[in-house]
Amino acid sequence: MTDPLAPSASAVEIATAVKAGQVKARAVAEAALARIEKHNGMLGAFTDVTAMRAIDAAELVDGKIANGLDPGPLAGVPYAVKNLYDIKNVVTRAGSKINRDDPPARRDATLVGKLEAAGAVLVGALNMDEYAYGFVGENSHDGPARNPHALDHMTGGSSAGPAAAVAGGLVPLSLGSDTNGSIRVPASLCGIFGLKPTYGRLSRANTFPFVSSLDHLGPFARSARDLALAYDALQGFDEADPAQAKRVNEPTTNRIGYPIPGLRIGVADGYFAGDAMAQAHVKVVAKALDASRVVSIPDAQAARAAAFLITMAEGAALHLERLRTRPEDFDPDTRDRLLAGAMLPAVWVEKAQKLRRAYRDKVLRVFDEVDAILAPATPMKAPKIGQKTAVFGGVELPVRPNLGIFTQPISFIGLPAASVPVWLPGEELPLGVQVIAAPWREDVCLRIAQQLETAGVCVAPVAKGFLE
Amino acid sequence: MELWQNDLPWGHHDMAYKPFDADALIDAAAPLLQLRIEPEYRAAIKANLKTASKMAALVEQVKLENGAEPAPVFRA
Numbered sequence: 302m303t304d305p306l307a308p309s310a311s312a313v314e315i316a317t318a319v320k321a322g323q324v325k326a327r328a329v330a331e332a333a334l335a336r337i338e339k340h341n342g343m344l345g346a347f348t349d350v351t352a353m354r355a356i357d358a359a360e361l362v363d364g365k366i367a368n369g370l371d372p373g374p375l376a377g378v379p380y381a382v383k384n385l386y387d388i389k390n391v392v393t394r395a396g397s398k399i400n401r402d403d404p405p406a407r408r409d410a411t412l413v414g415k416l417e418a419a420g421a422v423l424v425g426a427l428n429m430d431e432y433a434y435g436f437v438g439e440n441s442h443d444g445p446a447r448n449p450h451a452l453d454h455m456t457g458g459s460s461a462g463p464a465a466a467v468a469g470g471l472v473p474l475s476l477g478s479d480t481n482g483s484i485r486v487p488a489s490l491c492g493i494f495g496l497k498p499t500y501g502r503l504s505r506a507n508t509f510p511f512v513s514s515l516d517h518l519g520p521f522a523r524s525a526r527d528l529a530l531a532y533d534a535l536q537g538f539d540e541a542d543p544a545q546a547k548r549v550n551e552p553t554t555n556r557i558g559y560p561i562p563g564l565r566i567g568v569a570d571g572y573f574a575g576d577a578m579a580q581a582h583v584k585v586v587a588k589a590l591d592a593s594r595v596v597s598i599p600d601a602q603a604a605r606a607a608a609f610l611i612t613m614a615e616g617a618a619l620h621l622e623r624l625r626t627r628p629e630d631f632d633p634d635t636r637d638r639l640l641a642g643a644m645l646p647a648v649w650v651e652k653a654q655k656l657r658r659a660y661r662d663k664v665l666r667v668f669d670e671v672d673a674i675l676a677p678a679t680p681m682k683a684p685k686i687g688q689k690t691a692v693f694g695g696v697e698l699p700v701r702p703n704l705g706i707f708t709q710p711i712s713f714i715g716l717p718a719a720s721v722p723v724w725l726p727g728e729e730l731p732l733g734v735q736v737i738a739a740p741w742r743e744d745v746c747l748r749i750a751q752q753l754e755t756a757g758v759c760v761a762p763v764a765k766g767f768l769e
Numbered sequence: 770m771e772l773w774q775n776d777l778p779w780g781h782h783d784m785a786y787k788p789f790d791a792d793a794l795i796d797a798a799a800p801l802l803q804l805r806i807e808p809e810y811r812a813a814i815k816a817n818l819k820t821a822s823k824m825a826a827l828v829e830q831v832k833l834e835n836g837a838e839p840a841p842v843f844r845a
Contacts (some may be wrong), residue, residue, distance in 0.1 A: 640832070
Protein backbone atom coordinates (compact mmCIF):
# COMPACT_ATOMS: atom_id res chain seq x y z
CA MET A 302 0.00 0.00 0.00
CA THR A 303 1.25 3.47 -0.89
CA ASP A 304 2.33 5.77 1.93
CA PRO A 305 -0.80 7.90 2.58
CA LEU A 306 1.43 10.97 2.80
CA ALA A 307 2.98 10.36 -0.63
CA PRO A 308 1.92 12.34 -3.72
CA SER A 309 0.81 9.13 -5.42
CA ALA A 310 -1.51 8.03 -2.62
CA SER A 311 -5.05 7.52 -3.86
CA ALA A 312 -8.16 8.80 -2.13
CA VAL A 313 -9.10 5.24 -1.23
CA GLU A 314 -5.68 4.60 0.31
CA ILE A 315 -5.74 7.84 2.28
CA ALA A 316 -9.27 7.34 3.60
CA THR A 317 -8.50 3.73 4.55
CA ALA A 318 -5.34 4.73 6.43
CA VAL A 319 -7.04 7.65 8.18
CA LYS A 320 -10.01 5.57 9.27
CA ALA A 321 -7.70 2.80 10.51
CA GLY A 322 -5.79 5.30 12.60
CA GLN A 323 -2.58 4.68 10.67
CA VAL A 324 -2.18 8.35 9.86
CA LYS A 325 -3.82 11.55 11.08
CA ALA A 326 -5.94 13.53 8.66
CA ARG A 327 -4.02 16.59 9.82
CA ALA A 328 -0.74 15.03 8.68
CA VAL A 329 -2.27 14.25 5.28
CA ALA A 330 -3.50 17.83 4.93
CA GLU A 331 -0.11 19.22 5.94
CA ALA A 332 1.61 17.00 3.39
CA ALA A 333 -0.73 18.25 0.65
CA LEU A 334 -0.20 21.87 1.67
CA ALA A 335 3.58 21.32 1.60
CA ARG A 336 3.36 19.90 -1.94
CA ILE A 337 1.29 22.89 -3.04
CA GLU A 338 3.84 25.25 -1.50
CA LYS A 339 6.68 23.43 -3.23
CA HIS A 340 5.25 22.91 -6.70
CA ASN A 341 2.50 25.41 -7.37
CA GLY A 342 4.80 28.17 -8.53
CA MET A 343 5.86 25.85 -11.31
CA LEU A 344 2.43 24.40 -12.11
CA GLY A 345 0.11 27.38 -11.77
CA ALA A 346 -2.62 25.05 -10.57
CA PHE A 347 -3.84 26.83 -7.41
CA THR A 348 -5.08 30.41 -7.24
CA ASP A 349 -6.16 30.23 -3.58
CA VAL A 350 -4.90 28.00 -0.79
CA THR A 351 -7.25 27.49 2.16
CA ALA A 352 -4.64 26.24 4.63
CA MET A 353 -6.37 27.22 7.86
CA ARG A 354 -9.66 25.77 6.76
CA ALA A 355 -7.90 22.57 5.71
CA ILE A 356 -6.25 22.12 9.09
CA ASP A 357 -9.54 22.77 10.88
CA ALA A 358 -11.38 20.28 8.68
CA ALA A 359 -8.68 17.66 9.11
CA GLU A 360 -8.76 18.06 12.89
CA LEU A 361 -12.52 17.60 12.79
CA VAL A 362 -12.00 14.28 11.00
CA ASP A 363 -9.36 13.23 13.51
CA GLY A 364 -11.69 14.22 16.34
CA LYS A 365 -14.51 12.09 14.96
CA ILE A 366 -12.21 9.08 14.74
CA ALA A 367 -10.97 9.64 18.27
CA ASN A 368 -14.59 9.67 19.45
CA GLY A 369 -15.52 6.54 17.57
CA LEU A 370 -17.66 8.34 15.01
CA ASP A 371 -17.75 7.60 11.28
CA PRO A 372 -15.67 10.30 9.54
CA GLY A 373 -17.11 9.48 6.12
CA PRO A 374 -15.94 7.59 3.04
CA LEU A 375 -13.44 10.30 2.06
CA ALA A 376 -11.97 10.74 5.53
CA GLY A 377 -9.01 13.07 5.38
CA VAL A 378 -8.74 13.10 1.58
CA PRO A 379 -7.36 16.46 0.41
CA TYR A 380 -9.11 17.97 -2.59
CA ALA A 381 -9.47 21.29 -4.39
CA VAL A 382 -12.04 22.91 -6.68
CA LYS A 383 -12.03 24.99 -9.84
CA ASN A 384 -12.26 28.60 -8.77
CA LEU A 385 -15.83 28.98 -10.03
CA TYR A 386 -17.05 26.97 -7.01
CA ASP A 387 -18.07 29.11 -4.06
CA ILE A 388 -15.83 28.65 -1.04
CA LYS A 389 -17.02 30.46 2.06
CA ASN A 390 -14.87 33.54 2.71
CA VAL A 391 -13.06 33.26 -0.64
CA VAL A 392 -13.86 35.44 -3.67
CA THR A 393 -15.25 33.30 -6.49
CA ARG A 394 -13.12 34.68 -9.30
CA ALA A 395 -14.25 32.23 -12.03
CA GLY A 396 -10.96 32.85 -13.77
CA SER A 397 -11.76 36.52 -14.23
CA LYS A 398 -10.37 39.87 -13.15
CA ILE A 399 -13.83 41.40 -12.91
CA ASN A 400 -15.23 39.00 -10.31
CA ARG A 401 -12.34 39.77 -7.97
CA ASP A 402 -14.24 42.92 -7.05
CA ASP A 403 -17.05 40.77 -5.66
CA PRO A 404 -17.26 40.14 -1.91
CA PRO A 405 -16.10 36.76 -0.62
CA ALA A 406 -18.64 33.96 -0.93
CA ARG A 407 -20.98 33.71 2.04
CA ARG A 408 -21.35 29.94 1.77
CA ASP A 409 -19.86 26.91 0.05
CA ALA A 410 -21.03 25.42 -3.21
CA THR A 411 -23.36 22.50 -2.60
CA LEU A 412 -20.77 20.01 -3.89
CA VAL A 413 -18.09 21.39 -1.57
CA GLY A 414 -20.48 20.79 1.31
CA LYS A 415 -21.11 17.25 0.13
CA LEU A 416 -17.42 16.35 -0.05
CA GLU A 417 -16.80 17.92 3.31
CA ALA A 418 -19.68 15.92 4.78
CA ALA A 419 -17.95 12.82 3.41
CA GLY A 420 -14.81 13.74 5.34
CA ALA A 421 -12.77 15.26 2.51
CA VAL A 422 -10.55 18.24 3.25
CA LEU A 423 -10.62 21.28 0.99
CA VAL A 424 -7.16 22.77 0.41
CA GLY A 425 -7.92 25.48 -2.15
CA ALA A 426 -9.25 26.83 -5.42
CA LEU A 427 -7.83 26.13 -8.86
CA ASN A 428 -6.92 27.99 -12.03
CA MET A 429 -9.19 27.97 -15.08
CA ASP A 430 -9.86 29.64 -18.41
CA GLU A 431 -11.67 32.92 -17.86
CA TYR A 432 -15.36 32.33 -17.17
CA ALA A 433 -14.84 28.71 -18.33
CA TYR A 434 -14.84 29.81 -21.96
CA GLY A 435 -11.84 27.93 -23.35
CA PHE A 436 -10.17 24.58 -23.89
CA VAL A 437 -6.55 25.63 -23.43
CA GLY A 438 -6.00 26.38 -19.73
CA GLU A 439 -4.36 29.73 -20.36
CA ASN A 440 -5.51 32.63 -18.22
CA SER A 441 -4.38 36.18 -18.93
CA HIS A 442 -4.90 37.23 -15.30
CA ASP A 443 -3.46 34.27 -13.37
CA GLY A 444 -1.09 32.83 -15.94
CA PRO A 445 -1.36 29.40 -17.52
CA ALA A 446 -1.75 26.16 -15.67
CA ARG A 447 1.08 23.89 -16.84
CA ASN A 448 0.88 20.25 -17.80
CA PRO A 449 2.78 18.32 -15.10
CA HIS A 450 3.98 15.79 -17.66
CA ALA A 451 5.59 18.50 -19.83
CA LEU A 452 5.64 21.95 -18.28
CA ASP A 453 5.80 23.83 -21.56
CA HIS A 454 2.58 22.14 -22.71
CA MET A 455 -1.06 23.01 -22.07
CA THR A 456 -3.19 21.30 -19.45
CA GLY A 457 -6.25 21.83 -21.59
CA GLY A 458 -9.24 23.63 -20.14
CA SER A 459 -11.24 25.06 -18.89
CA SER A 460 -10.77 22.94 -15.74
CA ALA A 461 -7.03 23.44 -16.09
CA GLY A 462 -5.97 23.69 -12.45
CA PRO A 463 -8.08 20.69 -11.37
CA ALA A 464 -6.28 18.51 -13.92
CA ALA A 465 -2.81 19.90 -13.16
CA ALA A 466 -3.27 19.49 -9.40
CA VAL A 467 -4.23 15.82 -9.72
CA ALA A 468 -1.69 14.87 -12.41
CA GLY A 469 1.00 16.66 -10.40
CA GLY A 470 0.12 14.74 -7.22
CA LEU A 471 -0.75 17.85 -5.23
CA VAL A 472 -4.12 16.32 -4.40
CA PRO A 473 -5.70 12.96 -5.30
CA LEU A 474 -9.06 14.50 -6.10
CA SER A 475 -10.45 17.71 -7.60
CA LEU A 476 -13.70 19.10 -8.93
CA GLY A 477 -14.21 20.88 -12.24
CA SER A 478 -16.97 21.88 -14.61
CA ASP A 479 -17.73 20.75 -18.14
CA THR A 480 -19.93 22.76 -20.51
CA ASN A 481 -18.52 21.54 -23.81
CA GLY A 482 -15.65 19.33 -22.67
CA SER A 483 -13.93 21.19 -19.85
CA ILE A 484 -13.48 18.09 -17.71
CA ARG A 485 -12.76 15.61 -20.50
CA VAL A 486 -10.30 17.78 -22.45
CA PRO A 487 -7.90 18.50 -19.56
CA ALA A 488 -8.26 14.93 -18.27
CA SER A 489 -7.17 13.78 -21.72
CA LEU A 490 -4.20 16.12 -22.01
CA CYS A 491 -3.00 15.55 -18.42
CA GLY A 492 -3.47 11.77 -18.41
CA ILE A 493 -5.97 11.37 -15.59
CA PHE A 494 -9.52 10.11 -15.12
CA GLY A 495 -12.38 12.58 -15.36
CA LEU A 496 -16.14 12.09 -15.13
CA LYS A 497 -18.78 14.32 -16.65
CA PRO A 498 -22.02 12.96 -15.24
CA THR A 499 -25.41 13.17 -16.92
CA TYR A 500 -26.79 16.70 -17.29
CA GLY A 501 -28.90 17.34 -14.22
CA ARG A 502 -27.28 14.67 -12.07
CA LEU A 503 -25.21 16.83 -9.70
CA SER A 504 -26.16 20.12 -8.11
CA ARG A 505 -24.51 23.21 -9.55
CA ALA A 506 -25.80 25.48 -6.80
CA ASN A 507 -23.42 28.21 -5.66
CA THR A 508 -21.04 27.89 -8.57
CA PHE A 509 -20.48 30.62 -11.13
CA PRO A 510 -22.31 29.56 -14.30
CA PHE A 511 -21.32 29.75 -17.95
CA VAL A 512 -24.04 28.21 -20.14
CA SER A 513 -26.82 27.08 -17.86
CA SER A 514 -28.40 24.68 -20.35
CA LEU A 515 -25.05 22.90 -20.88
CA ASP A 516 -23.17 23.28 -17.57
CA HIS A 517 -22.18 20.11 -15.69
CA LEU A 518 -19.94 19.58 -12.66
CA GLY A 519 -17.80 16.53 -11.95
CA PRO A 520 -14.64 15.03 -10.46
CA PHE A 521 -11.06 14.27 -11.54
CA ALA A 522 -8.88 11.54 -10.02
CA ARG A 523 -5.95 9.23 -10.76
CA SER A 524 -8.02 6.07 -10.45
CA ALA A 525 -11.47 4.94 -11.49
CA ARG A 526 -12.29 3.87 -7.95
CA ASP A 527 -11.42 7.31 -6.58
CA LEU A 528 -13.59 8.86 -9.27
CA ALA A 529 -16.51 6.62 -8.24
CA LEU A 530 -15.99 7.33 -4.55
CA ALA A 531 -16.10 11.07 -5.18
CA TYR A 532 -19.03 10.81 -7.56
CA ASP A 533 -21.06 8.84 -5.03
CA ALA A 534 -20.37 11.45 -2.35
CA LEU A 535 -21.44 14.24 -4.74
CA GLN A 536 -24.86 12.78 -5.53
CA GLY A 537 -28.06 13.98 -3.93
CA PHE A 538 -30.96 16.23 -4.84
CA ASP A 539 -30.65 19.93 -4.14
CA GLU A 540 -33.58 22.28 -4.65
CA ALA A 541 -31.17 25.15 -5.20
CA ASP A 542 -30.31 23.93 -8.71
CA PRO A 543 -33.46 24.14 -10.87
CA ALA A 544 -31.86 22.01 -13.58
CA GLN A 545 -31.13 19.09 -11.29
CA ALA A 546 -33.23 16.00 -11.83
CA LYS A 547 -35.12 14.51 -8.91
CA ARG A 548 -33.43 11.13 -8.79
CA VAL A 549 -32.49 8.90 -5.95
CA ASN A 550 -28.80 8.37 -5.34
CA GLU A 551 -27.40 5.59 -7.48
CA PRO A 552 -24.14 4.51 -5.87
CA THR A 553 -21.44 3.16 -8.15
CA THR A 554 -18.52 2.29 -5.88
CA ASN A 555 -20.09 -0.93 -4.67
CA ARG A 556 -20.62 -2.10 -8.27
CA ILE A 557 -17.49 -0.78 -9.92
CA GLY A 558 -15.82 -4.17 -9.92
CA TYR A 559 -18.70 -5.99 -11.57
CA PRO A 560 -17.51 -7.86 -14.67
CA ILE A 561 -18.30 -6.19 -17.94
CA PRO A 562 -18.56 -9.00 -20.49
CA GLY A 563 -22.29 -8.46 -20.64
CA LEU A 564 -21.85 -4.88 -21.81
CA ARG A 565 -22.11 -4.12 -25.51
CA ILE A 566 -19.43 -1.60 -26.41
CA GLY A 567 -19.08 0.16 -29.76
CA VAL A 568 -16.50 2.46 -31.31
CA ALA A 569 -17.83 5.70 -32.83
CA ASP A 570 -16.90 6.17 -36.45
CA GLY A 571 -17.33 8.99 -38.95
CA TYR A 572 -17.02 12.37 -37.27
CA PHE A 573 -15.39 10.75 -34.23
CA ALA A 574 -12.81 8.69 -36.09
CA GLY A 575 -10.08 11.29 -35.68
CA ASP A 576 -6.68 10.97 -37.28
CA ALA A 577 -4.34 7.99 -37.02
CA MET A 578 -2.90 9.12 -33.71
CA ALA A 579 -6.30 9.49 -32.02
CA GLN A 580 -7.45 6.23 -33.57
CA ALA A 581 -4.43 4.41 -32.16
CA HIS A 582 -5.43 5.37 -28.63
CA VAL A 583 -9.04 4.32 -29.12
CA LYS A 584 -7.93 1.01 -30.63
CA VAL A 585 -5.93 0.16 -27.50
CA VAL A 586 -9.04 0.61 -25.38
CA ALA A 587 -11.33 -1.14 -27.85
CA LYS A 588 -9.02 -4.14 -28.05
CA ALA A 589 -8.82 -4.45 -24.27
CA LEU A 590 -12.62 -4.41 -24.10
CA ASP A 591 -13.05 -6.70 -27.09
CA ALA A 592 -15.17 -3.97 -28.66
CA SER A 593 -15.29 -4.74 -32.34
CA ARG A 594 -18.66 -3.18 -33.05
CA VAL A 595 -18.73 0.16 -34.89
CA VAL A 596 -21.51 2.66 -34.26
CA SER A 597 -22.45 5.87 -36.01
CA ILE A 598 -23.60 8.94 -34.14
CA PRO A 599 -25.77 10.83 -36.60
CA ASP A 600 -25.49 14.59 -37.15
CA ALA A 601 -22.54 14.95 -34.78
CA GLN A 602 -21.00 17.77 -36.78
CA ALA A 603 -24.24 19.77 -36.74
CA ALA A 604 -24.62 19.02 -33.04
CA ARG A 605 -21.20 20.45 -32.36
CA ALA A 606 -22.14 23.52 -34.37
CA ALA A 607 -25.36 23.93 -32.41
CA ALA A 608 -23.52 23.63 -29.10
CA PHE A 609 -21.12 26.29 -30.34
CA LEU A 610 -23.98 28.71 -31.07
CA ILE A 611 -25.88 28.09 -27.84
CA THR A 612 -22.67 28.59 -25.90
CA MET A 613 -21.95 31.90 -27.60
CA ALA A 614 -25.44 33.24 -27.06
CA GLU A 615 -26.07 32.05 -23.51
CA GLY A 616 -22.57 33.05 -22.45
CA ALA A 617 -23.08 36.51 -23.91
CA ALA A 618 -26.43 36.91 -22.18
CA LEU A 619 -24.82 36.05 -18.85
CA HIS A 620 -22.05 38.61 -19.30
CA LEU A 621 -23.95 41.33 -21.21
CA GLU A 622 -23.73 43.99 -18.52
CA ARG A 623 -20.06 43.31 -17.89
CA LEU A 624 -19.44 43.51 -21.65
CA ARG A 625 -21.09 46.94 -21.65
CA THR A 626 -19.28 48.36 -18.67
CA ARG A 627 -15.91 46.62 -18.41
CA PRO A 628 -14.92 45.14 -21.77
CA GLU A 629 -11.27 46.07 -21.24
CA ASP A 630 -11.12 43.91 -18.09
CA PHE A 631 -11.90 40.65 -19.89
CA ASP A 632 -9.29 38.37 -21.37
CA PRO A 633 -9.42 39.59 -24.99
CA ASP A 634 -10.06 36.09 -26.36
CA THR A 635 -13.04 35.64 -24.04
CA ARG A 636 -14.39 39.13 -24.60
CA ASP A 637 -14.37 39.02 -28.37
CA ARG A 638 -16.22 35.70 -28.49
CA LEU A 639 -18.78 36.93 -25.99
CA LEU A 640 -19.28 40.19 -27.87
CA ALA A 641 -19.88 38.20 -31.04
CA GLY A 642 -22.25 35.95 -29.12
CA ALA A 643 -24.32 38.93 -28.03
CA MET A 644 -25.04 39.73 -31.66
CA LEU A 645 -26.10 36.30 -32.92
CA PRO A 646 -29.46 36.25 -34.68
CA ALA A 647 -32.03 34.67 -32.37
CA VAL A 648 -33.20 32.27 -35.07
CA TRP A 649 -29.79 30.61 -35.16
CA VAL A 650 -30.01 29.85 -31.46
CA GLU A 651 -33.60 28.64 -31.66
CA LYS A 652 -32.69 26.32 -34.54
CA ALA A 653 -29.81 25.02 -32.45
CA GLN A 654 -32.14 24.27 -29.55
CA LYS A 655 -34.54 22.41 -31.83
CA LEU A 656 -31.68 20.43 -33.29
CA ARG A 657 -30.64 19.55 -29.75
CA ARG A 658 -33.85 17.68 -29.05
CA ALA A 659 -33.95 15.98 -32.45
CA TYR A 660 -30.29 14.93 -32.15
CA ARG A 661 -30.92 13.57 -28.66
CA ASP A 662 -33.71 11.35 -29.96
CA LYS A 663 -31.47 9.98 -32.72
CA VAL A 664 -28.50 9.32 -30.46
CA LEU A 665 -30.57 7.61 -27.78
CA ARG A 666 -31.57 5.06 -30.43
CA VAL A 667 -27.88 4.15 -30.75
CA PHE A 668 -28.08 2.91 -27.18
CA ASP A 669 -30.55 0.26 -28.33
CA GLU A 670 -27.51 -1.36 -29.98
CA VAL A 671 -24.78 -0.69 -27.40
CA ASP A 672 -24.35 0.12 -23.72
CA ALA A 673 -21.29 2.28 -24.20
CA ILE A 674 -19.53 4.15 -26.98
CA LEU A 675 -15.81 4.83 -27.28
CA ALA A 676 -14.46 7.99 -28.92
CA PRO A 677 -11.32 10.12 -28.55
CA ALA A 678 -11.58 12.83 -25.91
CA THR A 679 -9.33 15.19 -27.85
CA PRO A 680 -8.09 15.22 -31.44
CA MET A 681 -4.50 15.68 -30.28
CA LYS A 682 -2.15 15.46 -27.33
CA ALA A 683 -1.30 18.55 -25.29
CA PRO A 684 -0.20 21.43 -27.53
CA LYS A 685 2.49 23.78 -26.31
CA ILE A 686 1.43 26.72 -24.17
CA GLY A 687 0.77 29.67 -26.44
CA GLN A 688 0.37 27.47 -29.50
CA LYS A 689 -2.38 28.96 -31.67
CA THR A 690 -2.74 26.42 -34.46
CA ALA A 691 -2.17 22.70 -34.94
CA VAL A 692 -2.50 20.19 -37.73
CA PHE A 693 -5.78 18.33 -37.45
CA GLY A 694 -6.10 15.55 -40.00
CA GLY A 695 -3.58 17.20 -42.28
CA VAL A 696 -5.08 20.69 -42.06
CA GLU A 697 -3.72 23.54 -39.94
CA LEU A 698 -6.52 24.90 -37.75
CA PRO A 699 -6.91 27.00 -34.58
CA VAL A 700 -6.22 25.00 -31.40
CA ARG A 701 -8.61 26.85 -29.10
CA PRO A 702 -11.98 25.91 -30.65
CA ASN A 703 -10.91 22.53 -32.01
CA LEU A 704 -9.69 20.79 -28.85
CA GLY A 705 -13.32 20.16 -27.98
CA ILE A 706 -14.63 18.82 -31.24
CA PHE A 707 -15.11 15.29 -29.88
CA THR A 708 -16.54 16.29 -26.51
CA GLN A 709 -19.06 18.91 -27.62
CA PRO A 710 -21.51 16.60 -29.41
CA ILE A 711 -21.68 14.43 -26.25
CA SER A 712 -22.25 17.06 -23.58
CA PHE A 713 -24.65 18.80 -25.96
CA ILE A 714 -27.24 16.19 -25.01
CA GLY A 715 -25.97 15.61 -21.51
CA LEU A 716 -24.69 12.06 -21.89
CA PRO A 717 -22.45 10.80 -19.09
CA ALA A 718 -18.87 10.27 -20.18
CA ALA A 719 -15.61 9.36 -18.48
CA SER A 720 -12.28 10.28 -19.99
CA VAL A 721 -9.77 7.48 -19.43
CA PRO A 722 -6.01 8.04 -19.92
CA VAL A 723 -4.10 6.09 -22.56
CA TRP A 724 -0.33 6.18 -22.96
CA LEU A 725 1.10 4.52 -26.04
CA PRO A 726 4.49 2.83 -25.63
CA GLY A 727 7.34 5.31 -25.76
CA GLU A 728 5.07 8.35 -25.83
CA GLU A 729 5.69 11.15 -23.33
CA LEU A 730 2.17 12.54 -23.40
CA PRO A 731 -1.19 10.77 -23.10
CA LEU A 732 -4.48 11.11 -24.90
CA GLY A 733 -7.83 10.33 -23.32
CA VAL A 734 -10.63 8.17 -24.63
CA GLN A 735 -14.24 8.96 -23.83
CA VAL A 736 -16.37 6.14 -22.46
CA ILE A 737 -19.88 7.38 -23.18
CA ALA A 738 -23.08 5.85 -21.83
CA ALA A 739 -26.82 6.42 -21.97
CA PRO A 740 -28.31 9.05 -19.65
CA TRP A 741 -28.04 8.18 -15.94
CA ARG A 742 -25.64 5.27 -16.59
CA GLU A 743 -22.52 6.73 -15.01
CA ASP A 744 -22.10 3.27 -13.49
CA VAL A 745 -21.37 1.89 -16.96
CA CYS A 746 -18.68 4.53 -17.60
CA LEU A 747 -17.06 3.85 -14.25
CA ARG A 748 -17.18 0.05 -14.50
CA ILE A 749 -15.48 0.18 -17.88
CA ALA A 750 -12.90 2.66 -16.59
CA GLN A 751 -12.18 0.37 -13.67
CA GLN A 752 -11.84 -2.65 -15.96
CA LEU A 753 -9.36 -0.76 -18.14
CA GLU A 754 -7.36 0.34 -15.11
CA THR A 755 -7.29 -3.17 -13.65
CA ALA A 756 -6.06 -4.50 -16.98
CA GLY A 757 -3.27 -1.91 -17.00
CA VAL A 758 -4.56 -0.31 -20.18
CA CYS A 759 -5.39 3.02 -18.56
CA VAL A 760 -3.11 4.39 -15.89
CA ALA A 761 -2.75 7.83 -14.37
CA PRO A 762 0.64 8.13 -12.72
CA VAL A 763 1.77 11.26 -10.92
CA ALA A 764 4.08 13.14 -13.28
CA LYS A 765 7.72 12.18 -12.85
CA GLY A 766 8.94 15.53 -11.57
CA PHE A 767 6.37 15.59 -8.78
CA LEU A 768 6.89 12.32 -6.96
CA GLU A 769 8.57 13.92 -3.95
CA MET B 770 -9.89 16.42 -42.32
CA GLU B 771 -12.80 18.40 -43.68
CA LEU B 772 -15.06 17.65 -40.74
CA TRP B 773 -12.89 19.72 -38.45
CA GLN B 774 -12.44 22.74 -40.63
CA ASN B 775 -13.81 26.11 -39.76
CA ASP B 776 -14.01 26.87 -43.46
CA LEU B 777 -16.92 24.58 -44.04
CA PRO B 778 -19.04 25.15 -47.12
CA TRP B 779 -22.39 26.84 -46.87
CA GLY B 780 -25.46 24.71 -46.79
CA HIS B 781 -27.56 23.74 -49.76
CA HIS B 782 -29.92 26.64 -49.42
CA ASP B 783 -30.39 30.06 -50.86
CA MET B 784 -28.52 31.92 -48.09
CA ALA B 785 -25.38 31.26 -50.09
CA TYR B 786 -26.31 33.90 -52.64
CA LYS B 787 -25.14 36.68 -50.34
CA PRO B 788 -21.89 36.56 -48.33
CA PHE B 789 -22.24 36.96 -44.60
CA ASP B 790 -21.48 40.59 -43.73
CA ALA B 791 -20.20 40.65 -40.15
CA ASP B 792 -19.51 44.38 -40.26
CA ALA B 793 -23.14 45.09 -41.08
CA LEU B 794 -24.30 42.92 -38.19
CA ILE B 795 -21.90 44.59 -35.75
CA ASP B 796 -22.85 48.08 -36.90
CA ALA B 797 -26.55 47.30 -36.49
CA ALA B 798 -26.52 45.20 -33.32
CA ALA B 799 -23.83 46.80 -31.16
CA PRO B 800 -25.58 50.19 -30.73
CA LEU B 801 -28.89 48.42 -30.15
CA LEU B 802 -27.31 46.39 -27.37
CA GLN B 803 -25.32 49.37 -26.06
CA LEU B 804 -22.06 47.55 -26.66
CA ARG B 805 -18.93 49.59 -27.19
CA ILE B 806 -16.84 48.03 -29.94
CA GLU B 807 -13.32 49.43 -29.82
CA PRO B 808 -11.48 49.33 -33.15
CA GLU B 809 -9.02 46.76 -31.83
CA TYR B 810 -11.88 44.38 -30.94
CA ARG B 811 -13.49 44.35 -34.36
CA ALA B 812 -11.32 41.89 -36.29
CA ALA B 813 -11.69 39.14 -33.68
CA ILE B 814 -15.43 39.75 -33.32
CA LYS B 815 -15.82 39.50 -37.07
CA ALA B 816 -13.86 36.27 -37.14
CA ASN B 817 -16.06 34.82 -34.40
CA LEU B 818 -19.23 35.90 -36.19
CA LYS B 819 -17.98 34.39 -39.41
CA THR B 820 -17.37 31.09 -37.65
CA ALA B 821 -20.80 31.32 -36.05
CA SER B 822 -22.43 31.88 -39.43
CA LYS B 823 -20.82 28.69 -40.71
CA MET B 824 -22.00 26.84 -37.62
CA ALA B 825 -25.52 28.14 -38.24
CA ALA B 826 -25.32 26.87 -41.82
CA LEU B 827 -24.33 23.43 -40.52
CA VAL B 828 -27.28 23.44 -38.14
CA GLU B 829 -29.62 24.40 -40.97
CA GLN B 830 -28.46 21.46 -43.04
CA VAL B 831 -30.29 19.11 -40.67
CA LYS B 832 -33.93 18.83 -41.68
CA LEU B 833 -36.26 19.53 -38.78
CA GLU B 834 -39.98 18.86 -38.71
CA ASN B 835 -42.35 21.81 -38.28
CA GLY B 836 -43.38 20.31 -34.98
CA ALA B 837 -39.83 20.07 -33.65
CA GLU B 838 -39.67 21.28 -30.05
CA PRO B 839 -36.64 23.16 -28.75
CA ALA B 840 -34.71 21.36 -26.02
CA PRO B 841 -35.60 23.57 -23.04
CA VAL B 842 -39.26 23.14 -22.15
CA PHE B 843 -40.77 25.49 -19.60
CA ARG B 844 -43.24 23.92 -17.22
CA ALA B 845 -45.52 26.18 -15.23
